[in-house]
Amino acid sequence: MSSAEPYAAVDLIRAKRDGGKLTDAQIDWLIAAYTRGLVHDEQMSAMAMAIYFRGLAGDELVRWTQAMIASGERMDFSALTRPTVDKHSTGGVGDKITLPLVPIVAACGAAVPQLSGRGLGHTGGTLDKLESIPGWRAHLSNHEMLAILQDVGGVICAAGSGLAPADRKLYALRDVTATVDSIPLIASSIMSKKIAEGTSALVLDVKTGSGAFMSDTANAVELARTMVRLGQDEGVRTRALVTAMDVPLGAAVGNALEVAESIEVLQGGGPADVVELTLILARHMLDLVGIEADPEGAIASGRAFDHWRRMIRAQGGDPDATLPRAPLVETMTATAAGVVTRTDALAIGRAAWRLGAGRATKDEAVSASAGIEVVVKPGDVVAAGQPLLRLHAEDPMRMAAARAILSDPGDAVVVSPPGTAYSRLPLVIDIID
Ligand code: URA
Numbered sequence: 001m002s003s004a005e006p007y008a009a010v011d012l013i014r015a016k017r018d019g020g021k022l023t024d025a026q027i028d029w030l031i032a033a034y035t036r037g038l039v040h041d042e043q044m045s046a047m048a049m050a051i052y053f054r055g056l057a058g059d060e061l062v063r064w065t066q067a068m069i070a071s072g073e074r075m076d077f078s079a080l081t082r083p084t085v086d087k088h089s090t091g092g093v094g095d096k097i098t099l100p101l102v103p104i105v106a107a108c109g110a111a112v113p114q115l116s117g118r119g120l121g122h123t124g125g126t127l128d129k130l131e132s133i134p135g136w137r138a139h140l141s142n143h144e145m146l147a148i149l150q151d152v153g154g155v156i157c158a159a160g161s162g163l164a165p166a167d168r169k170l171y172a173l174r175d176v177t178a179t180v181d182s183i184p185l186i187a188s189s190i191m192s193k194k195i196a197e198g199t200s201a202l203v204l205d206v207k208t209g210s211g212a213f214m215s216d217t218a219n220a221v222e223l224a225r226t227m228v229r230l231g232q233d234e235g236v237r238t239r240a241l242v243t244a245m246d247v248p249l250g251a252a253v254g255n256a257l258e259v260a261e262s263i264e265v266l267q268g269g270g271p272a273d274v275v276e277l278t279l280i281l282a283r284h285m286l287d288l289v290g291i292e293a294d295p296e297g298a299i300a301s302g303r304a305f306d307h308w309r310r311m312i313r314a315q316g317g318d319p320d321a322t323l324p325r326a327p328l329v330e331t332m333t334a335t336a337a338g339v340v341t342r343t344d345a346l347a348i349g350r351a352a353w354r355l356g357a358g359r360a361t362k363d364e365a366v367s368a369s370a371g372i373e374v375v376v377k378p379g380d381v382v383a384a385g386q387p388l389l390r391l392h393a394e395d396p397m398r399m400a401a402a403r404a405i406l407s408d409p410g411d412a413v414v415v416s417p418p419g420t421a422y423s424r425l426p427l428v429i430d431i432i433d
Pocket of ligand 1: 171187
């Protein structure tokens, strides 16, 4: 480090490690110097660990988030004639809600600039799902994004490298230093990207339950409150819903399988929980931007599906193309009659990942066709031999690995004697604004 620098990273790390507060100037310097490579990864890793244990005070967190936003460009959608509103989910198993939600809200008159990511670990990524559509491309220039938003009203694409670059570097570090699950670090990471994205309003879907990375509901509520405060401080109308992720959403887990299920929803069908959560989130998004429109009507009239087709076409995809199908499909069945008391999101997410639907490292390819159809939900009464899960894979070794995870008694899907009580989280647990 050059002696012309106003601070030494080691002093700031020590201050945070010992429970001190960083000043605005120290935070601004640290994030800018890290983005430029003056503060090294090992120093930022130590700072992330110090924050993991010591936290950030309210005003420190606001400044940290602002410094992350200032590390890159801030998008400007003021030229659009429609109000902008976006949704962010903290991620879960079978969470394909973005796919039907964006065209529904666009069909109701808002502009939805959805910058999405890829999946890592047991949760899927929206871009991976859409890439199972032949021809569809995730990377757009800012100019292309604006043109699609103005014309169609919705766009789902990859965030450009200019958006919150400090977060890009820091998130990669956190992933390998056991510092992902820190509320201030998660909140500043998510909100810096969403605020830099330039949306005027934002609905957050904070997941809780075994398949969420905030499995504990109290922590999920705390994360939701922290993010709502950060958004509102920056002038973004922000509301958070804390929702269930103890059970996979819908029946499909895996890229092409989830696209197919999203199309069913847009055509007026689809699993009840996916339809319900999509409509709830759509209503909150429209409410935040003052649009009085009926999202259910947008589905029934075919306008939402028409917007989906236009969105896919605008990004090079063929909405009429056949989606990839896995060559191997195996069914796991109930060994005895009874009631389903558990379909565990984490175990099913891990098994889908082993089948090839997800990646272990960020550069790994994913299989478009691999995944799991979860045929039952807790509370369903089943007969012996009735299907519980259908596993899709391209490779027999992966099929065997997934089976091993799913066959663990008492883990993924549990069928208990008839009459056994079961419990699951309500779909919407809390609303914070
Ligand atoms: N998603 C993000 O973008 N950042 C986090 O820290 C966690 C999830």
